[in-house]
Each structure stands twice: as C-alpha cells, then as structure tokens.
Amino acid sequence: MSNPRNGRPYRRLTAAQRALGLPCWICGHNIPYEIRGPLAGRHPLAFTLDHLVPLSRGGDLLDPANARSAHRRCNSARGNRTAVRQPRSSRRW
Numbered sequence: 001m002s003n004p005r006n007g008r009p010y011r012r013l014t015a016a017q018r019a020l021g022l023p024c025w026i027c028g029h030n031i032p033y034e035i036r037g038p039l040a041g042r043h044p045l046a047f048t049l050d051h052l053v054p055l056s057r058g059g060d061l062l063d064p065a066n067a068r069s070a071h072r073r074c075n076s077a078r079g080n081r082t083a084v085r086q087p088r089s090s091r092r093w
C-alpha cells in the first residue's frame with residue numbers, strides 16, 4: 001500500500017513546517033517542539049502537520065502554502081469535526 005503521508009516529500013514538508021517553530025494555528029498557543037520521537041506519536045500537544053484546506057475538500061497534501069502547524073489534539077478535533085456529518089436538524093421532539 002502506498003500512503004502519501006509515508007513518502008519522502010511529505011516527511012520533508014513536515015520537517016520544514018516543524019522547523020518554523022510556529023504556534024498552533026487552531027488555538028494560537030505555543031507548541032512544545034521539544035516533544036518528538038516516539039513520545040510525540042501520542043502526546044496531545046505534540047506538533048502535527050495540519051492543512052489549511054482539508055484534504056477532504058481538495059487541499060493539497062504536499063503544498064507548503066497549505067501546511068499549518070497544529071497540536072495533535074487540535075488537529076484531530078478539527079479533523080473529526082469535518083469528518084462528521086451534518087447534525088440532524090429536522091429532529092422532532
């Protein structure tokens with residue numbers, strides 16, 4: 001299986017974005033960039049590469065202009081939200 005997120009261009013983009021040392025673009029707080037390695041895989045505040053235009057809406061995975069720095073938890077919370085369907089608005093009680 002080929003996952004573009006495992007590819008070298010994606011890793012390079014991730015490293016470049018991390019090197020910018022920017023705060024989380026979602027919540028605005030600093031990202032603890034000292035968290036890295038195996039620990040970062042689970043840490044909720046670890047740096048993750050997020051995308052301004054979600055991939056699900058046609059955003060480019062590898063475009064630096066579409067790359068944003070985000071906490072893991074902010075990134076996943078946002079991702080979950082866009083993945084969730086519209087709430088049932090016609091529900092009657």
Ligand SMILES: [Zn+2]
Pocket residue numbers: 024025026027028029070071074
């Ligand atoms: Zn955040």
